[in-house]
Amino acid sequence: MTTDTTTKSAASGATPGETVLDARGVTMRFGGLTAVSDVDLTVNSGEIVGLIGPNGAGKTTFFNCLTGLYIPTEGEVRYKNQVLPPKSFKVTAAGIARTFQNIRLFANMTVLENVLVGRHTRTREGLWSALLRGPGFHKAEAASRARAMELLEFVGLAAKADHLARNLPYGEQRKLEIARALASEPGLLLLDEPTAGMNPQETRAAEELIFAIRDRGIAVLVIEHDMRFIMNLCDRVAVLVQGKKLIEGDAATVQRDERVIAAYLGEPLANDPGAEEAAEVEAAEAAAEATTDAAPGKENDR
Ligand SMILES: Nc1ncnc2c1ncn2[C@@H]1O[C@H](COP(=O)(O)OP(=O)(O)OP(=O)(O)O)[C@@H](O)[C@H]1O
Numbered sequence: 001m002t003t004d005t006t007t008k009s010a011a012s013g014a015t016p017g018e019t020v021l022d023a024r025g026v027t028m029r030f031g032g033l034t035a036v037s038d039v040d041l042t043v044n045s046g047e048i049v050g051l052i053g054p055n056g057a058g059k060t061t062f063f064n065c066l067t068g069l070y071i072p073t074e075g076e077v078r079y080k081n082q083v084l085p086p087k088s089f090k091v092t093a094a095g096i097a098r099t100f101q102n103i104r105l106f107a108n109m110t111v112l113e114n115v116l117v118g119r120h121t122r123t124r125e126g127l128w129s130a131l132l133r134g135p136g137f138h139k140a141e142a143a144s145r146a147r148a149m150e151l152l153e154f155v156g157l158a159a160k161a162d163h164l165a166r167n168l169p170y171g172e173q174r175k176l177e178i179a180r181a182l183a184s185e186p187g188l189l190l191l192d193e194p195t196a197g198m199n200p201q202e203t204r205a206a207e208e209l210i211f212a213i214r215d216r217g218i219a220v221l222v223i224e225h226d227m228r229f230i231m232n233l234c235d236r237v238a239v240l241v242q243g244k245k246l247i248e249g250d251a252a253t254v255q256r257d258e259r260v261i262a263a264y265l266g267e268p269l270a271n272d273p274g275a276e277e278a279a280e281v282e283a284a285e286a287a288a289e290a291t292t293d294a295a296p297g298k299e300n301d302r
Contacts, residue, residue, distance in 0.1 A: 018045045018080075020188050020219045021066065021096075026075035028061050028243075035061040037243040038075070041221075043188060048210060048220040050230040052254075053240035054263055059223045060101060062240065063190055066221075067091050067098050079188065097186035099177045101193045101223075107166035111157055111176055114165050115148040118183030151179045155209060171202035178209065182218075189213060191222040195229055207233055231255060239263070 021043040028036040036058040043049045051059050064070040066077055068084060068091035077084045084091050097118075105114055152158040155175040160168065165176060174194060181189055191210070195203045203226065210233060214220055224230045230237060231251040238248040241263045247254060254260055 019043070020045050020080055021221065022078040022081075023062075023066060024076050024078075026062065026065050026072045026077065028058070028065055028070055029073045034243050036065065036072075036240075039240070039243075039245050041238055041245070041248075043219045043221050045187070045217065045219050046214065047235045048214050048222065048233055050234035050237040051221060051223045051240065052225070052227070052230055052237060053246075057240040058243040059240055060192060061243075063098065063192055063221075063223065066190060067096060092184050092186075095185075095187040096190065097181035097184045097188070098190035099174075099181050099192060099194060101196065103173050103177055105165040105173060105176060105180070107164070109165055110161065111152065111163050111165055111168065112145070112148055112161040114176055115151055115179050115183050116144055118180035119144045119148060148179075148183060151182050154182070154212070155179045156205075171198055171205070174198065174202075174206065175209065178213075182213070186218060188219045188221065191220065191224075193223055193225065195224060195226050203229055 019042050021041070023039065023041045026036055026039045026041075027034065039058075039062060041049070041051075041062075051062065053059050061070065065072045065075075066084070068086055068088040071086045079091075079094055079096055082094065084094065084096075106117060109117070149158060149161065152161055155178055157168075157172060157175055157179065160172070165173065168176060178189075178191070178194070194210070195206050198206060207229060210220055210222070222230070222233065231254075234251060236248065237251055237254045239246045239254060239257075239260050241259075246259055246263065247257050249257075
């Protein structure tokens with residue numbers, strides 16, 4: 001495993017290379033179903049780590065265990081050496097922010113208001129101050145707005161601060177979700193399928209944005225199905241299959257691991273009952289390909 005960043009972690013206050021997330025033996029059972037089984041994972045400051053796996057592998061369930069949405073059946077999650085509190089708002093306050101697979105914005109609020117909502121864990125002003133709207137409240141509100149505008153600038157949405165969230169195109173809604181997550185000033189950002197539904201251009205922009213977030217000293221853990229995106233982006237990739245961590249390593253190591261290829265392509269295992277049938281299909285396909293290759297005009301067929 002390598003990380004190529006030497007960025008000073010201004011936002012998170014973490015030393016580069018320091019372990020920010022340390023999940024050990026995380027297991028999550030739903031009745032008889034073990035969705036996540038004994039998973040260890042660390043994320044260090046200055047790192048972008050990918051979490052991949054086929055559908056139903058347990059990726060989102062694992063994320064939910066990291067954010068206080070689920071209390072793991074077994075295991076422990078530490079953020080900067082502190083065991084995480086079992087409530088999602090406390091986890092956010094501790095320094096872990098997330099986005100969701102399905103966009104969760106306040107559709108009828110403005111772009112700026114959505115980011116301001118994300119700042120509530122960082123606002124010290126209490127209920128009475130807010131109700132009485134005293135000088136403390138106004139000062140805090142002005143500071144929050146300024147910070148929210150900075151974040152909108154950072155993700156490229158400052159010009160749309162007054163637009164309703166629901167009127168933003170899809171790619172921009174995803175950016176707004178990220179700005180809102182950043183508003184809690186996290187040291188670790190968890191992104192659940194940030195490029196789902198994006199076109200290639202938007203995906204490229206998302207990649208740039210995530211690199212920029214990392215360069216601000218925020219560690220990133222990302223779930224994604226887009227392999228090219230994840231392999232480009234991540235310093236390290238962990239693969240979950242049927243709730244278990246199959247392998248973890250840099251992109252090249254993971255990509256050439258036969259078990260990963262099998263998990264994704266569904267190749268039969270050696271003693272798989274369907275192996276014989278699959279081999280017959282493969283042979284038939286190879287024969288068909290050979291026939292096509294031999295066909296006249298094939299060399300011009302591009
Ligand atoms: N609240 C729940 N109650 C019962 N079973 C659940 C619950 N949440 C998830 N599961 C099951 O746990 C397993 C893992 O699901 P999970 O959503 O974590 O997988 P995933 O890797 O995120 O999948 P995808 O890539 O499709 O989002 C699945 O079999 C799913 O049906």
